[in-house]
Amino acid sequence: MFLRVLTLAAGLTGAAGLSQFPEYSQQxxxxxxxxxxxxxxxxxxxxxxxxxxxxxxxxxxxxxxxxxxxxxxxxxxxxxxxxxxxxxxxxxxxxxxxxxxxxxxxxxxxxxxxxxxxxxxxxxxPAVPATFEGAVFAGAGFLAGWAVLALGFAILRRSWRIMTAPLRGRGETPNRGEA
Structure with a gap:
């Protein structure tokens, strides 16, 4: 749950940041x-x-x-x-x-x-984007922020599983049904 909130926050941060490009380029x-x-x-x-x-x-x-x-x-x-x-x-x-x-x-x-x-x-x-292009940049920023953080967490999760795989196997007992 915490990771979802964090990725949502990253998406919103990306949206807020990238949505400013049209206004900055105008200025x-x-x-x-x-x-x-x-x-x-x-x-x-x-x-x-x-x-x-x-x-x-x-x-x-x-x-x-x-x-x-x-x-x-x-x-x-x-x-x-x-x-x-x-x-x-x-x-x-x-x-x-x-x-x-x-x-x-x-x-x-x-x-x-x-x-x-x-x-x-x-x-x-900074200005709130009230134009179509501002909304598109905000959407792209949201997706970029969300994707970067989600990808980072996926890489960390995968690395953690690989590193801890030998430790997880030590305490397991073999399945007695197998010969």
Whole structure:
């Protein structure tokens, strides 16, 4: 009876945990969108600076890098911002084009921008799933939590039986009906 209660608790814990994914991914997308918007503003400013001196952005960054240590550092920072904007814009486009279940598949490919993920987690507040996908994730979490604990107990029970089998056989008397 205790094991059933424990596996039920594990299932409920899994349900509560996994049901939070749709809400977290939504908040991650919102923060990612804000980051992409801010980076786009910076890239546009860089392009404007390059256009004012009659260069395209790549030529502007190359010329800036030749100006000395401080300018080379600035050019490197700008190039990093531009590359991050491209990477995060692509990630946002993939997430926006995906439904909640596909976002779960993409989570390990797209969500790992550690800065955005950490900031989203800092402000994240758990929510009761009131959507279909929240209920599906909760059900999957329940089954996963229940299955992991049930499998663990089954392995322990089997191991215990194997280890104690020699001890169980010592006190038994042979069946007198056998010859």
């Amino acid at each position: 991650y997308m919102q923060r990612l969108g804000g980051t992409v918007d801010e980076l786009a503003r910076q890239v546009t400013r860089y392009e404007g600076d390059a256009a004012r001196v009659g260069m395209d952005l790549d030529a502007y960054l190359a010329a800036l890098a030749e100006e000395g240590d401080m300018a080379r550092t600035q050019a490197g920072n700008m190039a990093s911002d531009i590359a991050r904007h491209e990477r995060l814009s692509a990630a946002l486009a993939r997430l926006e084009g995906a439904g909640p279940f596909m976002r779960a598949k993409l989570a390990f490919e797209v969500l790992p921008d550690s800065e955005v993920a950490a900031r989203a987690f800092e402000t994240y507040r």
